[in-house]
Amino acid sequence: MPVGMTIRVRLVFLGRLQDLAGAAERMVEAAQASTVDALLDQLEPELAAALRSPKVRIAVAGALGGFDRTLSDGDEVAFLPPVSGG
């Protein structure tokens, strides 16, 4: 992709998702105005499938949102599996 046409996004994997992703965080590049869904297409299929589970909630820039959410440069996207209980 041409310089200036991409955004950088930080992915954060909570709970057991970090084992699947191999790290708690990952920086990725994506085309401008990508959705979370489009970004998942770049990831390993097994990881993307786990992140698309209906049980996984996502937060973009600290607010719960959906997979159709459009991303901006510098956004943080967190993937939140079911909580274990406090």
Added chain:
Amino acid sequence: MATKWPSCPRSAAAEVATDVRLLDAPLEPAAELARFAGAHRGAGGIASFVGQVRAESGADAVLELELSHYPPLTLPGMVALAETAAARWPLDGLLLLHRTGSLGPGEPIVLVAAAARHRRDAFAAADFAMDHLKSEAWFWKRERTAAGWRWIEPRAEDHADKARWTISSQG
């Protein structure tokens, strides 16, 4: 509730002193409760609950519990929970403290305390807060046993416990 307290509008919750914190160092329930009681000397009673890491023996014994959270959501979610409880019961104060990080057997994980003029409000608010912390708060736990690390999955009972509070009628 609304019929019993017609002069207690929801905005009264703003007057309830809520103390909500995440702690990455040991939680000391006795000291925290003493401070909370001192701040609410006018309350008729204080109900509290302490959750701690089970100390067990044998091959399945938990050697370490690790609590991770997501800062943008975890504390704001707990603050919202405290505000909901404070709006639902006439309280003088509400304390929600939760550990993060690594804990050993017997260490306190969570402390909830509610101070109220009447004991039933204190018991109910503390119970409500615990049920919602267990089922909704953004925490992920994994435990280490002799066999290694294992993530703790949600328990159906925790969601059933929370559901108790939506069945009861609200005025």
